[in-house]
Amino acid sequence: MKVPIAFIICTEPGRLEAQSLMLAESIRKFCGNLKDTPIYSFHPRVGEPIALQTRKAFEDLNVIHQQLPINEEFHDYYLANKPLVCAYAEQNIDADILVFLDSDKCFFSEPKEFLLPADCNVRMRPEYGRGVGSVGTQDPNEWYWQKLYEVLGVKHEVFVNTPIGNKKIRAYWNSGLVTVRRSAGVFTAWKDNFTKVMYLNINPPQGIYFVEQSVLSVTLCALQENVSHFSDSYSYPLPLHNRLSKSSKLKHWQELVSIHYFNLFYYRDWNTQIKRLNNFNLNSEKYLWLCEGVTRHAMPRTSVIHRYMLTVRKIEQKLRARNVNINLSSWIEKLANV
Numbered sequence: 028m029k030v031p032i033a034f035i036i037c038t039e040p041g042r043l044e045a046q047s048l049m050l051a052e053s054i055r056k057f058c059g060n061l062k063d064t065p066i067y068s069f070h071p072r073v074g075e076p077i078a079l080q081t082r083k084a085f086e087d088l089n090v091i092h093q094q095l096p097i098n099e100e101f102h103d104y105y106l107a108n109k110p111l112v113c114a115y116a117e118q119n120i121d122a123d124i125l126v127f128l129d130s131d132k133c134f135f136s137e138p139k140e141f142l143l144p145a146d147c148n149v150r151m152r153p154e155y156g157r158g159v160g161s162v163g164t165q166d167p168n169e170w171y172w173q174k175l176y177e178v179l180g181v182k183h184e185v186f187v188n189t190p191i192g193n194k195k196i197r198a199y200w201n202s203g204l205v206t207v208r209r210s211a212g213v214f215t216a217w218k219d220n221f222t223k224v225m226y227l228n229i230n231p232p233q234g235i236y237f238v239e240q241s242v243l244s245v246t247l248c249a250l251q252e253n254v255s256h257f258s259d260s261y262s263y264p265l266p267l268h269n270r271l272s273k274s275s276k277l278k279h280w281q282e283l284v285s286i287h288y289f290n291l292f293y294y295r296d297w298n299t300q301i302k303r304l305n306n307f308n309l310n311s312e313k314y315l316w317l318c319e320g321v322t323r324h325a326m327p328r329t330s331v332i333h334r335y336m337l338t339v340r341k342i343e344q345k346l347r348a349r350n351v352n353i354n355l356s357s358w359i360e361k362l363a364n365v
């Protein structure tokens with residue numbers, strides 16, 4: 028029987044298990060009229076299944092979990108899971124609207140903007156910062172976007188503004204929250220274009236990590252979809268709060284519909300990091316619920332040294348581009364045993 032809307036997530040063994048569980052719990056608790064929306068969880072690669080404890084918790088939350096070999100061609104690239112799973116869902120889940128969600132999200136209010144108006148097929152958020160995006164002709168990333176435009180058949184330029192710095196860049200949307208009208212075929216087009224780009228080995232200067240997201244953005248331009256943008260309260264990038272432009276910044280937990288927390292709860296100093304958010308009111312029962320969930324799911328498992336090491340690695344990559352080879356991160360890794 029067709030349903031109005033369905034949620035899609037990916038859950039594989041390890042840290043995604045706790046994240047997906049807390050995401051599902053937040054949907055069931057806080058999403059109002061959409062709290063009973065079907066949630067489909069996919070484990071799209073061959074390998075060990077998720078833990079029995081996670082599967083039982085999914086059952087209690089009415090989450091439909093399946094391990095299916097959806098991602099075989101690009102098994103070593105975990106972000107390929109997203110376009111491949113979304114295309115599979117589009118072809119096999121009988122719902123009018125499909126919502127793909129990264130697992131590192133939590134809801135705190137009913138996401139009414141998921142219910143697309145009749146004249147809208149896609150709703151997303153612009154990527155938070157420029158990243159691998161391009162501001163245009165003089166940008167060092169411009170060649171990558173022009174190559175994607177050429178290969179995927181983009182005829183008209185589209186630009187968006189980033190929440191960080193309010194910078195105008197070529198249309199580049201965040202793929203962690205994507206709401207589509209199933210009949211538009213957006214997810215299948217994403218998968219087809221992603222596969223094409225992967226075989227052509229077209230990567231941004233920063234590496235393969237952002238291929239799936241940039242290809243989705245260019246696919247939407249090629250389809251000439253008029254992408255609607257979620258309000259700032261959706262998928263709010265909590266760890267980036269202090270860097271957001273004034274127009275994109277929220278002040279109270281009660282304003283949030285959902286958060287995007289990235290690696291925040293991966294580190295043991297997560298609570299300290301949240302309390303460093305400037306002018307952000309944490310006096311909320313919803314915030315306390317989040318803190319309890321992070322602790323209950325034992326999400327923080329990593330020393331903060333690991334985060335500093337990642338920063339050092341980024342600096343090393345930039346230096347290598349200038350033929351300066353320094354391998355300080357390996358020394359730190361051995362010293363800290365992380």
